[in-house]
Amino acid sequence: TGRKHLAEMIESASVVLPFTGAGISTECGIPDFRSPGGLWTKNAPIPFGEFVASREMRDEAWRRRFVIEEQFGAAQPGRGHRALASLYRIGKAPAVVTQNIDNLHQASGVPEDDVVELHGNTTYALCLSCGRRYEVAWVKERFEVTDHAPDCTSCGGYIKTATVSFGQAMPEAAMRRAEALTLRCDLFLAIGSSLVVWPAAGFPMLAKRNGARLVILNREPTEFDEVADLVVHADIGNVLAPFVTH
């Protein structure tokens, strides 16, 4: 079966690179983006240009962020996160590359420096002008007082969750690191992603072209299934649970 092959492939690989999407966190109570009930299924994303162009949009973006705080704030790592943390701990995986913004790979014990976040992190916020860091709870408190999203207390800049919106530049260091890791691995595990958002979706093919084996673990088909060495259409937590070693 697919699961048995996955275990063998991980066993025989020397460098495994996990690359994750929102599907790894759904069992933790965090919705993904494109499934029924997903964040973009409910509301179209607010592009970066609209965020910076209007106060109404900034307020709306923050209101939406407060709505999901209950889920993000309470979430604990799931079986998938713990399995990948186990692969990291035993030295199989040098890092985890993620499109996720939920901080759960860090929470599962992978050191912050080895979680490569391609789309940033929604558990804190940054001033877009000076980079000053703010906590979501502080933004929420200010919002409740003024009924608007607060601006930076140092420079007056706009405060935004530390995520990468459509139209916003990709984090260069993370992109370079993800590329180097992709070129170093001999087994690339694409887990829980629809693989439709670029440039992130380019990494599985980069690994493949570089000679690595490619595994896709996702409930639904992706457009890269046909080039993968192994495709597992099943629940991530169930499939990865056997790899949890601590």
Ligand code: OAD
């Ligand atoms: P998507 O919502 O596009 O895809 C998640 C995939 O995970 C879907 O194909 C689901 O079928 C699958 N899935 C969900 N739960 C699963 C489970 N328990 N077991 C197996 N499969 C499961 O999310 P991403 O591909 O991560 O960017 O989305 C990519 C980017 O689009 C995100 O990083 C986000 C969004 O715009 C930003 O927020 C900047």
Ligand code: ZN
């Ligand atoms: Zn500032």
